[in-house]
Amino acid sequence: MLRGYVRRIRPLDILTQEQLDQIHTETLEVLERTGINFLHKKTLELMKDKGCRVDFDRKRVKIPSWLVEECIRRVPSSFKIRSRERKSDLRVGGNRLYYLAGAGMRIVDLDTWEARAATLEELDEASVVNDALDSVHIVADTGPYTDIVGVPPIMSSLVDIASHLRNTTKVTIADNGNDYETFHIKMAEVAGCDMLAFLGSSAPLTYDEATCEAAFRYSKAGFPFFLISSDMMGGTSPATIAGSLVTTNVEILAGVVMLQLIRPGSGIIAGDYAMPLDMRSGHPSFCDLGSALHTVAFNQTMRRYEIPAFANCPGMSSSKEIDVQSGYERSMSTLSAALSGANMIVLHGTIYGEYTYHPVGAVLDDDVASWVGRLLEGFEMNDETLAVDLIDDVGPIPGSYLNTAHTRKWWKNERFMPKAADRLTYPEWMKTGKKTALDYAKERVKEILRTHKVTNLTEEQDKEIDKILKDAHAYYKKKGLL
């Protein structure tokens, strides 16, 4: 099992107990007064059968409070996801933090910072890098790339997942819609693993047909769920953080009810992807402070419910380049999410929003993720580390700790050694030709691609995956989607 990072420090709370309770009560009120639209007949019938008030014409479901609270109780506080190798299994929840490598539509040129379609080779390389990075624990469905040379858009998610299965043993998320579920489930069976099934509400207050259908299909396959609410604050949810906290919570809990009614005990990690709407362009404001505050409060809310929490905002930043802005946007967002108890954070590799990606970015994010993860684990405090006897031995000047066994034993443990950062002295830095973190990251990617050994699928499994892709291709061609 992948260890991830175990949070040993008290999580950051920004809501008082009374505020936390009020968010819950207001959520129950919206679920019962306003309700949610489920655009799927089978889901409407299920909800009606289990005690909700359902208007079939409007497709509106009003969920009674007792049912919401019952379904929250059914969500396990942590759950397992099987990968295709035991060492890459995950236990999601509790005080553990994992990182998800992100998804971007296109690859970015590291000189011009312009976006272009990725090649299949670049797709595979990105997965190999993610397999090698210690702080990547899970990889994205529509990622890293969806604009791939020679791959029709409808096939990109399936091609991505096939590339994951071939180039990393780490768990992958599974996509939904357009009958992708059928093919993802088949691929998972061939590879002998589970996938984390992605479902998302459509703000405001709606679950579309494809999502509901996927809920049934993936429940039958026994996959746990990654359930996300993507509010655009001021656009599809209130402009206020408190108001969007309510709408996010409403959408998440409506999804929790749906999933727990379909299959009681389903593992769910609830995702927050609330972003302020940029009031000039109509696009999301990536890595905004508003998102960070929302995420911190969301994590606290999920801890109240003992539902594992996922922070989707940190890996989507505004800068189009890997620069100071992207550094501070991603680091501050990751840190606030981790300190407030997120169980999973999306980070590695994305450059601008979900538009661009590069494995060099993933390597730099590996240092950020590891730094933050290490911070969560705190430091050891015991007689040996307090070192009072040693302090007495060494005494004042000219005493030194450099030559002590204590220093030899402990120094590496008590700091962080980044793998792609400039830590040289000034004269050394001049001698290297002024190498930057970006230079080190490029070298690290080359090194990984040259030396890293991936646990491949067997030849038989590989052939089966190929067949599934061919079948999918024929299926979508017949449907006129190719």
Place this chain on the structure above:
Amino acid sequence: MNNPMEITIENLRKAICEYDNGLALKTAKEVVEQNIDPLVAINAMTGAIREIGNAFGRGDLWLPDLVGASDAMQAALPVLDEEIQRRGAQRMNKGVVVVGAVFGDIHSIGKTMVAALLTASGFKVEDLGVNVQSKRFIEAIRSCHADIVAMSALMTTTVAEQKKVMEELKKTGLREKVKVMVGGAAVTEEFARTIGADGYDPTAPGAVELAMKLIEK
């Protein structure tokens, strides 16, 4: 200024500038009751919208202001349009745009912003909503005598629907009569080119500029 007609026109401008739908509708009715030329009333509103648009361009006002002003104008338009028709006159507009999110896509915010901004810029907009089948696009283009059709798709999987609409336009002989613009997070310039669309823009204000360019062609 104590001429009642001037006061009414000023109230209409006020309704736009204060994003007051209720006042806009009330004042539109007063325009009709007081026998004011409805085209004068419309000019007053578009003038107010233009000022708000300029302020948006300078960065002094934002999307909520533009959309609020557009909504207020939309509240007044049906009453004024009816009066214009009754008088046998015609409302000038920059062009007619059919707007919708393609079949399979229920995401509405982007399309709603574009529709509001197009209205604010003087276009007549027929908003078909979300999850729009290709034949509904075709019917609307025909019945409205649309100059432009603006389609949005948020998800990669529904981008294929935009292709479908293009094929329907060719089949029904409408392709030459209407300009096609596409947009949405999943749409790229290359895709727009591949399907033969006339233009693409990823932002709401950009969509308006594109519509202005297309209408001149």
